[in-house]
Amino acid sequence: MSTREQAVKILENMKRVIIGKDDVLEKVLICLLARGHLLIEDVPGVGKTTMVKTLAKSVNLSYSRMQFTPDMMPSDITGITLYNKTEERFMFKKGPIFNQIILADEINRTSPKTQASLLQAMEEGEVSIDEETYQLKKPFMVLATQNPIEYQGTFPLPEAQLDRFLMRVSLGYPGVIEEKEIIVNYKESKSLNKISAVASEEDIVRMQDEVDEVHVHEDILHYIVGISNASRSHSDIHLGASPRVSIDLYRGARALAFVRGRDYVIPDDVKEIVPYVLGHRLILSAEARIEGRRVEDIIKDVLKRVHVPVVSAIEG
Incomplete structure (x- = not known):
């Protein structure tokens, strides 16, 4: 097996x-x-x-x-x-x-x-x-x-x-x-x-070692960093994603690709785990809290601002 x-x-x-x-x-x-x-x-x-x-x-x-x-x-x-x-x-x-x-x-x-x-x-x-x-x-x-x-x-x-x-x-x-x-x-x-x-x-332990071997294309790395940077500059966010968040997106996307039966990460892997990795770490600005803004909605807005890599180039 x-x-x-x-x-x-x-x-x-x-x-x-x-x-x-x-x-x-x-x-x-x-x-x-x-x-x-x-x-x-x-x-x-x-x-x-x-x-x-x-x-x-x-x-x-x-x-x-x-x-x-x-x-x-x-x-x-x-x-x-x-x-x-x-x-x-x-x-x-x-x-x-x-x-x-x-x-x-x-x-x-x-x-x-x-x-x-x-x-x-x-x-x-x-x-x-x-x-x-x-x-x-x-x-x-x-x-x-x-x-x-x-x-x-x-x-x-x-x-x-x-x-x-x-x-x-x-x-x-x-x-x-x-x-x-x-x-x-x-x-x-x-x-x-x-x-x-x-x-x-x-x-x-063997599974964890195999997850470490899952390939992450340079464009995916750029996509991950772009998401973290976009959270830091968003007007509704007081405290954005730390470099540890970028590392965790990288690790989580690899594990998701592994479970889904792939040895490479695609943009959808990153996009799927972003709410789970960022949701508890972002601190909203005072204005956003007063206006009743939700972290989930702001994360969706952050994702819209970041260019998504082309899948075919990554798979190739």
């Missing part, structure tokens, strides 16, 4: 649990294959936590769930150094961050200080404690959830934290047919205990 066939198999496995959200599941897999982290923003009860558990079980990676609360401390995430009386020495007890699939549930319910303890792990794949640096096992991915309608008792994620997430997705409410199927699956206990791993740790 080829790595692309395995990627499809992972998606099909996840669809057995998460009903009617095929596009979102594809973006979750793309984020993993691009070595990125994912922010899941939605109302309670739509399956955010279940989706993360399904991913972890499908790819057979170690998993930990952290329920973020206002009194949570950084050591609750990274670990703590304790004194062992028997051995008469200090020993480091690893925290839940030392797993491969991390669910940071309701991340905006904890303080900025605790949120910041994730930054090094997400950016560098390592954790520094008491002048010691510990490498995290790869593949490593943080999937954080937050409920957009609950503002009391929450701490909005700072720009530096948001910029560490390659994509942001929303599940949304299911359709009528899908919701009926969800009820039947729940009634018949067709849940996580009914699925098993369809890919190993080695398989995921």
Whole structure:
């Protein structure tokens, strides 16, 4: 079985649990294959936590769930150094961050200080404690959830934290047919205990390496940079895309092309992931907020201002 066939198999496995959200599941897999982290923003009860558990079980990676609360401390995430009386020495007890699939549930319910303890792990794949640096096992991915309608008792994620997430997705409410199927699956206990791993740790690493080999034409690079530059000069945007956004568009477009069965990126790959990569990072100007402008509409306007490369030249 080829790595692309395995990627499809992972998606099909996840669809057995998460009903009617095929596009979102594809973006979750793309984020993993691009070595990125994912922010899941939605109302309670739509399956955010279940989706993360399904991913972890499908790819057979170690998993930990952290329920973020206002009194949570950084050591609750990274670990703590304790004194062992028997051995008469200090020993480091690893925290839940030392797993491969991390669910940071309701991340905006904890303080900025605790949120910041994730930054090094997400950016560098390592954790520094008491002048010691510990490498995290790869593949490593943080999937954080937050409920957009609950503002009391929450701490909005700072720009530096948001910029560490390659994509942001929303599940949304299911359709009528899908919701009926969800009820039947729940009634018949067709849940996580009914699925098993369809890919190993080695398989995921192999897929990630193949994504790194997907060809990106010079014109596509110019297109990506053009999108970032257009966001920085847009009158309705106070803070535009950083160079990290350009890198993430590049990584995400490669992973999307891989999942779609191509070894080269086309403009539509970039265009499709732009809302997921830029949506949580752009800060609107005060005037745009007062006028009720939406980030989604401004992103569409940004895309209209950038010249799209010719596909035939890229494929050739």
